[in-house]
Each structure stands twice: as C-alpha cells, then as structure tokens.
Amino acid sequence: MKIAMIGTGYVGLVSGVCFSDFGHDVVCVDKDPGKIDRLTRGEVPIYEPGLDELMAKNVEAGRLTFTLDLKDALAEADAVFIAVGTPTRRGDGHADLTYVMAAAEEIARTADHYVVVVTKSTVPVGTNRKVAQTIRKANPELEFDVASNPEFLREGAAIDDFMRPDRVVVGVQTDKAAEVMAEIYRPLFLRDFPIITTDLESAEMIKYAANAFLATKITFINEIAALCEKVGADVKEVSKGMGLDGRIGNKFLHAGPGYGGSCFPKDTKALARIGQEHAAPMSIVETVIKVNEDVKRRMIDKLLDLCDGSFNGKSVAVLGVTFKPNTDDMRDAPALTIVPALVGGGAKVKVVDPQGRHEGEKLLPGVSWVEDPYKAARNADLVVILTEWNEFRGLDLKKIAKHMTTPRLADLRNIYGQKDAKRAGFEAYVSIGRRPVE
Ligand code: NAD
Numbered sequence: 001m002k003i004a005m006i007g008t009g010y011v012g013l014v015s016g017v018c019f020s021d022f023g024h025d026v027v028c029v030d031k032d033p034g035k036i037d038r039l040t041r042g043e044v045p046i047y048e049p050g051l052d053e054l055m056a057k058n059v060e061a062g063r064l065t066f067t068l069d070l071k072d073a074l075a076e077a078d079a080v081f082i083a084v085g086t087p088t089r090r091g092d093g094h095a096d097l098t099y100v101m102a103a104a105e106e107i108a109r110t111a112d113h114y115v116v117v118v119t120k121s122t123v124p125v126g127t128n129r130k131v132a133q134t135i136r137k138a139n140p141e142l143e144f145d146v147a148s149n150p151e152f153l154r155e156g157a158a159i160d161d162f163m164r165p166d167r168v169v170v171g172v173q174t175d176k177a178a179e180v181m182a183e184i185y186r187p188l189f190l191r192d193f194p195i196i197t198t199d200l201e202s203a204e205m206i207k208y209a210a211n212a213f214l215a216t217k218i219t220f221i222n223e224i225a226a227l228c229e230k231v232g233a234d235v236k237e238v239s240k241g242m243g244l245d246g247r248i249g250n251k252f253l254h255a256g257p258g259y260g261g262s263c264f265p266k267d268t269k270a271l272a273r274i275g276q277e278h279a280a281p282m283s284i285v286e287t288v289i290k291v292n293e294d295v296k297r298r299m300i301d302k303l304l305d306l307c308d309g310s311f312n313g314k315s316v317a318v319l320g321v322t323f324k325p326n327t328d329d330m331r332d333a334p335a336l337t338i339v340p341a342l343v344g345g346g347a348k349v350k351v352v353d354p355q356g357r358h359e360g361e362k363l364l365p366g367v368s369w370v371e372d373p374y375k376a377a378r379n380a381d382l383v384v385i386l387t388e389w390n391e392f393r394g395l396d397l398k399k400i401a402k403h404m405t406t407p408r409l410a411d412l413r414n415i416y417g418q419k420d421a422k423r424a425g426f427e428a429y430v431s432i433g434r435r436p437v438e
Contacts, residue, residue: 001025001184004073004080006103008035008066010046010158010262010329011120011151012083017051018162020058022187027073028066039066047328047355050159070110078180080107081149082131083120086266093269095124104131108138116180118147122207122267124274128171128200145177148200150207155261156326167194171203208274211267212285217252218259219288222295225255225433235433236414255432257338257386257412258295260323262331265292296337299412302430303342306382306408311345315405317376318342318349320387321356321364328355330363334412335386339364350376354389374399381406388413397424 001024005016008030020026030036035045042059044052058064067073074080084099100121107117117135119128132146148171153161168185172178178197182189189195196206225235235255243250259265268289275282307314323333330336335356342349349367353360357369370376373392377383377400385392393415401407401424408428409421421429 001079001180002077003027003184004029004070004077005083006030006070006073006081006106007083007085007099007121008032008039008045009083009085010048010155010327011153012081013039013044013046013055014048014051014153014158014162015081015083015120015151017055017058017064018159019184020061020064021054021163022184024063024184026058026064027077028064029068029070029073030066031068033068036066036068047326048155048158049326054159070106074107074110074112074115076113077115079116079118079147079184080111081118081120082107083151086121086123086270088266088269093273095122095266095270095273097123097127097130100127100131101134104134105138108135108142111139111142111144114143116145116147116177118149118181120149120151122150122211122263122270123148123204124208124270125201125204127204145172145174145180146200147172147177147181148203149181150203152207152210155329156324163188165193167196169203169206170195170197171200172197173200208267208271211263212271212282212288214252215259215264215268215292216284216288218254218256218264219291219295221253221255222258222432223291226295226298228433229435232435233433238433255414257299257334257432258292260331260333260336262323262329265289265332268292296334299334299338300341302412303338303382303384303410304345306410306428306430307347311342311347314347314381315379316342316347316349317373317380317383318351318367319353319373319376319383319385319392320389321351321353321360322387325387325389326355328359330356330359333387335360336363338384338386339367343367350380352376353387354391356387374403378403380404382408382410384410385413385415388415397421397426401425 003019003024003026005012005028008028016026016028038045082103086095089096128146128148170181228235239253242248243253268285272282272286321335343366350370351367352370352373407426409426411431414431
C-alpha cells in the first residue's frame with residue numbers, strides 16, 4: 001500500500017514510521033519546514049523511545065520519506081491520513097478543527113485519483129462527514145471515501161502501542177474503504193489483534209468515550225486520595241485492593257497531581273461541549289474536568305503548607321515537568337499550573353527534567369534549569385517530585401536532604417514513603433492520599 005501521512009507530530013510520525021515498518025510505502029508531509037528538514041536529515045524532532053532506530057531502519061529500506069509538498073505524498077497513494085492537531089478552541093472548549101479542515105481542502109485541491117481520506121486526529125462526532133463535504137465541494141470530480149481511524153497510542157510507549165494495540169478502530173461508509181483499511185492493517189489482523197470496523201459516528205465516539213473514561217478513573221482515585229488523607233487510609237493500598245478486582249483493573253488508578261497531557265484535558269472538554277450541543281449533557285465528564293482543576297489547586301495548597309504558608313524567598317527544586325515520564329510533551333502538564341504558582345509566590349525555582357527542558361524553557365518563565373536532581377536540591381527549602389521519571393525513583397534521599405537548607409519533600413507521585421523520607425533526614429514529607437508524619 002502507498003500511504004500519505006499529513007502531520008509529523010507524536011501521532012503522525014509514529015503512525016507513519018510504523019506503517020512503513022509493516023512494509024507499506026509511506027510519505028510523511030508537514031507544513032513545518034524545520035520539522036521536515038530535521039526528519040530528512042534523519043533526526044527525530046520529538047522524544048519517543050525507540051522511534052529513531054525504527055525510523056532510520058525504514059528510511060534505509062526506502063519505504064519512508066518526508067516532504068513539505070502534499071503533491072509528492074499523494075502521487076499514487078491508496079490512503080491519505082490526517083494526523084494534525086485538534087487543540088481546544090479558545091473560549092468554548094470545542095475541538096478546533098481548523099487544521100483538519102485545512103488538510104481536507106489541500107487534499108481536495110491536490111488529489112487526482114481515488115483515495116481513502118482517513119482521519120486519525122481525535123475529532124468530534126460528525127467531523128468525518130464534514131471532511132467529506134469539504135472535499136466534495138472543493139473538488140466535485142474527485143472519487144474518494146472517508147474513514148475514521150482514531151489513534152489510542154500513549155506517548156512514551158507509542159511504538160509498542162501501535163504495533164501491539166488492544167484494538168484498532170475503523171469507521172467507514174463503503175466496502176471499498178473498508179478493504180483499503182483492512183489491507184493497511186493486515187499485519188495486525190494476521191497476528192489476531194482485534195480490528196473493529198464500524199460506522200463513522202461510532203468510531204469517532206469510541207475515542208472520546210475511551211479517553212473520558214480514563215480521565216474519570218484517574219480523577220476518581222485522586223478524589224479518593226483526598227478522602228484517604230482525612231480518614232487515615234493509604235491510597236496506594238486502596239488502589240491495590242480495588243485494582244485486583246478484574247471488573248475494575250489496576251491501570252489508571254495511581255493518585256497524582258491531576259491528569260494532563262495533549263489528550264485528556266482537551267478531549268474531556270470537547271466531549272462535554274459535544275454533549276451540550278446535542279442536549280445530552282455529559283455531567284460526569286463536566287465534573288471530572290472541574291475536580292481535576294481542584295486536584296491541581298490542592299497540590300499548591302500542600303506545597304504552601306510545607307513552606308509555612310508562603311513561597312516568598314523560598315528555594316524550591318522541581319523534579320520533572322513533563323506530563324508523564326518518557327516524553328518531552330508539556331501540553332497541559334500539571335507543572336504548568338504548579339510551577340507558575342511557585343514562581344508567582346516569590347520562590348526561586350530550579351527545575352530538572354530528562355527531556356522537558358526544550359519545551360519547558362518556552363512555557364515556564366522565571367525558573368532556572370539544572371541537569372541533575374542533587375544540584376537542584378542543594379540549599380533548597382523544598383524538593384517537589386512532579387513527574388515519576390525513572391531517574392527520580394532511586395534517588396539517594398540522604399544525600400538530597402543533607403545539602404538542603406530545610407529538608408522538606410513533596411512527593412506528588414507517591415514514589416517514596418514517609419519512613420524513607422524520615423530515615424533520610426527529611427523534617428517534613430507529604431505525598432498523595434497518605435496522612436503526613438505526625
Ligand atoms: P502534534 O501537534 O504533535 O502534531 C501535529 C502536526 O501536524 C504538526 O507537526 C503540524 O505542523 C502538522 N500540521 C498541521 N496542519 C498541517 C497541514 N495542513 N499539513 C501538514 N502538516 C500539518 O499533534 P499530535 O500530538 O500528533 O496529535 C495529532 C492528533 O492525534 C490530535 O487530534 C490528537 O488529539 C490525536 N492523538 C494524540 C495522541 C498523543 O498522544 N499525542 C494520542 C492519540 C491521539
């Protein structure tokens with residue numbers, strides 16, 4: 001199969017590379033000349049474990065190329081994937097479809113043969129039909145079908161998720177489009193990964209329902225964590241006890257500083273908006289959005305308590321700012337709420353993150369960046385663990401505490417325990433969903 005992939009971000013690039021590894025000929029297009037320049041030189045513009053090797057292998061094999069020109073990519077393509085951003089539209093929470101519709105118009109202007117136009121971006125129910133209308137209007141002669149193929153990969157584990165998915169979801173209107181999609185995903189089908197072929201609307205809905213459910217699960221345990229702190233229970237024990245129930249499952253039950261990232265915040269808002277527009281309110285999801293904001297604010301209160309009520313003049317080391325480990329993605333990370341509160345309150349903040357610096361420098365003004373957690377903690381009044389990178393899981397807490405001015409630790413990912421902190425010489429330790437040391 002010949003595939004054109006529009007957008008070389010976290011989803012487009014991983015999908016393009018993996019499709020080429022399936023044996024398809026893939027041309028990736030982006031309108032950002034900087035990205036295409038780097039990709040053509042063999043550099044991966046994002047941090048995603050294993051992506052550089054897999055990309056190099058498929059470029060070398062002649063199955064994967066990059067271009068700024070959609071015409072090159074569309075020549076003889078059987079399918080063109082739209083994998084551009086769908087951020088929250090300013091003001092109303094709706095998904096901003098500007099980039100998707102612009103891509104649809106470009107396809108209409110450029111394509112000259114039958115092609116399946118596949119939307120991989122997360123888009124509200126009805127968008128695939130709008131994509132079809134847009135193309136038909138701009139190029140009434142063109143023969144094409146649309147297909148919805150939402151993506152479920154997780155940043156940090158994207159290649160494995162793409163190659164070994166829990167399921168692939170495909171929404172189509174015609175048998176012809178279904179055949180093309182089946183051929184594209186044949187390597188997965190042959191290895192018995194479930195492929196759900198359904199209508200456009202159900203496919204679009206599955207993606208939002210799945211993400212909203214996961215965001216709800218995280219938010220549920222975060223709210224339980226707040227109650228654990230009041231009643232003296234330990235949320236880690238509670239999650240374990242709940243998660244072993246096969247009906248519940250142990251994933252997405254880790255209490256933390258609130259969900260963030262490029263998907264959950266915007267997709268929950270978009271689903272709430274879709275519900276309002278169709279007079280079918282998504283009350284649970286609306287509450288989840290609100291509670292997640294409360295969770296982040298509660299983190300700031302915890303830090304304030306540890307700083308005796310004021311950040312002013314305090315020296316704070318922040319370990320981790322990306323929204324989760326193994327990515328450089330900072331979109332909607334809890335750090336974007338918590339770090340500005342520290343800086344705004346007058347704290348001197350040193351940040352260390354294995355991959356977040358490049359993005360973080362643009363998004364977190366007023367902080368200084370250091371390479372190593374021990375340097376960051378030297379002479380600090382408070383250390384805050386915000387992202388559970390492996391680098392922060394085995395810290396020599398004694399060494400950290402020894403060189404701090406006032407050894408205090410806010411472990412917002414529950415990596416350590418109160419006993420570890422006390423033994424290492426910390427005078428104060430707070431975590432999530434566990435009562436502070438008396
Ligand atoms: P991204 O912002 O990382 O990448 C989007 C890319 O598209 C950019 O490189 C941009 O320059 C390019 N682009 C935009 N318009 C273009 C055009 N007309 N022609 C060519 N290139 C164009 O976005 P992302 O994180 O990869 O997300 C893409 C979509 O996938 C979103 O809808 C998102 O919700 C969804 N999604 C993301 C993830 C994730 O983990 N990031 C997971 C599942 C689904």
